[in-house]
Amino acid sequence: MAEQKAIDVWGRLEVEWKEALDAAASRQREYDAKMTNHLVYHFAAPQLQELDQIAGLWQTVAEKRRAANQFIREYSANSD
């Protein structure tokens, strides 16, 4: 029962990480497609704001991964 619960939690954390990864990659592709239409990258305020948002999305990917790694480490340590 406890093992099934752990598998469920692990599965959810993996899904959350994958969703965050897809969101960051997708948002960046969207940004790139828009910027490709510009001959020169000006990095004006709106672009800087967008880059900040994309950085935030990658930060979320890292946080989700950290949470999943932490869970599996603690679970492995407790089941030894």
Place this chain on the structure above:
Amino acid sequence: MTHVEQAGYRNSPSEGVLSQLLSAAILLDDAVFGNIQVYNCELGGLEILVHQGFKPDFLERFSFVGRDDTSVCARAYRLAGRIAIPDLKNDPYYDRYYPVAQAAGFRSVQSTPIIDSQGCVIGMLSTHFPQIHYLSKRAQLALDVHAAAAARLLEHFFYAPA
């Protein structure tokens, strides 16, 4: 002044995104260190742009790696494909660098090329593991997503005004 500074990579708006992206890549398979290098055409080698976890002596030693070097990143550059070494101790090409790896605290490394929209290798995403490590299929797929994202960010630099 290094090439990355001259080329305007350093302190550019995308550098912050690359740092976050590197953190995510390091964590995805429980690595402890990592770096993103850019290829310097004039000098013919890879230069570190962003890094995490390394000590200054390591960074000084590997701030520039020639493309003909025997290090894992240079080999991945020449191959234009990922190279993952589960145990550097058993890698004959890495012989002379193994003491450096030991001192830095890693035993395993993977280098994934960052390839631009023209198909050219413009950089390298490397992550380093403290113990013998085999990359899972899931980690390989995720690393490819990270490298593709890094490619788009680095490409922005090439078109950015100096």
